[in-house]
Amino acid sequence: MGIKVAGRVVIAKFGSIFRGDKVLNAERFNASGIILYTDPSDYHPESDNGGLAYPHSLWLPGSGIQRGSIVVHDGDPTTPNYPALEGAYRLPEDETDSPKIPAHTLSYNDARKLLVNMGGPEVREEWKGRLNITYRMGPKLARKGWTLKLEVNNKKHVVPTYNVIGVIRGSEEPDRYVILGNHRDAWTFGSCDPSSATAVQMELTRSLGQLVKQGWRPRRSIVFGSWGAGEYGFFGPWEWVEEYLKVFQMRAVAHLNVDLAIIYTYNIQISATPLLHKIIKEATKKAPAPDKSLGHETLWDHWTSRYRAASPELLDWKLGSISEHAPFYQGIGVPTLYMVWEINFNEFNWSDYPLYHTTFEDFDAMKNILDPEFRYHLSMGHLWGLIAIGLADARILPMDPEDETIMLRKMMADLKREFGQILKQKGIALAPVETTIDHFDDVARDFNRRLDTYTNISPLLARQLNDQLLMLEKCYIDAGGSPLRPHMKNMVLGTNNFNQYDGWTAPGVRDAIWEAISCQGECIKKWETVKKQISVLQYVIHSAVLTMKDFQSF
Structure with a gap:
């Protein structure tokens, strides 16, 4: 539209693409800073017709502030391509690929106070949100002589973080590893991200531990990874993969990632590299349906009868870099999957669920709205465990x-x-x-x-x-x-x-x-x-x- 952003502060909605890409684009065009806010068009589309927000629904209240990493190359930015071991050489900050401009996040209540003071022409129709204002382009503010000051006070330190690793040693091929991963840190309470999956992982380790006590032991080793500093840019798994790079190039069978188990409970979304498609299909046919009152006997029946995020394909291989699986398939080519219970994409059009990374993503949201009986948590545990056992126990790996x-x-x-x-x-x-x-x-x-x-x-x-x-x-x-x-x-x-x-x-x-x-x-x-x-x-x-x-x- 002919408006230069160089030297200016940009304001943008959290929307359908990764927040870090918005910051990177602002930096590419020499903006001085960027503000990201949660417009109700994405986070509370019923706000303009009287719809109630959380705790009455899953919509984000006007005071909700989304947090999140904005790095586009995950892992410790000061030790690219090698692990952050004790005493490791670290790049000076100005040589890293971390964002170079300040970025700040606002609620839509606070963003409204800025947006109503914007001057210039109206924005394109597709850029408008659902605040009851006229969305304008700027660059100047409506009131003569007014300016905007963006001040960000982040404290940067090098501090330790911890991965917690558990192993069920394989009976015949202990040097072949089926890895189950989940990060345990959250921006706030994290009832969805990651605590829904952390709870499933803990219960799965307990259940497989019971099988071991009863005499079962897998053919190959099953490794549980509870990653630290996941929300900072997946530091835990990236540094672990970089440290064990030569080992996993030879020995890693698969990485099964569940970052968050529950966003909603309409249908399960599974993205995976092709070698895992066979075992995923086999496992869903063995797993019971999460709610048989819906008319399904198996998870396969539920999955295949409802609209899917990857429709028309049952499975896709578009893993992206949105979670801890990235270093495994991008860095060393380990067969990888990512699973989450999702929304009906015919009904909603979200990139993030409304309460994502806010203080409203708490236990009550899960218990009262999202998965009150925790059936879908249990279903994720069934599937995760069956895939892991299938890969760990089969004489010939179930890969096509x-x-x-x-x-x-x-x-x-x-x-x-x-x-x-x-x-x-x-x-x-x-x-x-x-x-x-x-x-x-x-x-x-x-x-x-x-x-x-x-x-x-x-x-x-x-x-x-x-x-x-x-x-x-x-x-x-x-x-x-x-x-x-x-x-x-x-x-x-x-x-x-x-x-x-x-x-x-x-x-x-x-x-x-x-x-x-x-x-x-x-x-x-x-x-x-x-x-x-x-x-x-x-x-x-x-x-x-x-x-x-x-x-x-x-």
């Missing part, structure tokens, strides 16, 4: 490489639909990647055919076959990472560069294309980077082809 092919073909279809024309104009071909995916399809089918022919699988053969599956998604890791985001090393499955909540396939290629398309002037090198990233994508998929081939041949 042909699910990988489905994702790879969808990745290519999306790239061709979105960028095919511009790539053709630049003489850049995607055909070599497609050919490599065809080769992967062949070896994945051959792997399953060979598996079906075996009648007596020896312990050594089982280990060999499982290692092929275990290493498959790790093949997608490239040490160089994305050209824009070198910490993102998974070249097949990554995060949207404009919204950390959203997942992307082929993040390196997409980052490079975005840079090239956005380039002004001489852009030959940018398009050369696109060619290079397409070759990197081909290379990592080719590595997966070699990994899945019959190990007796080259």
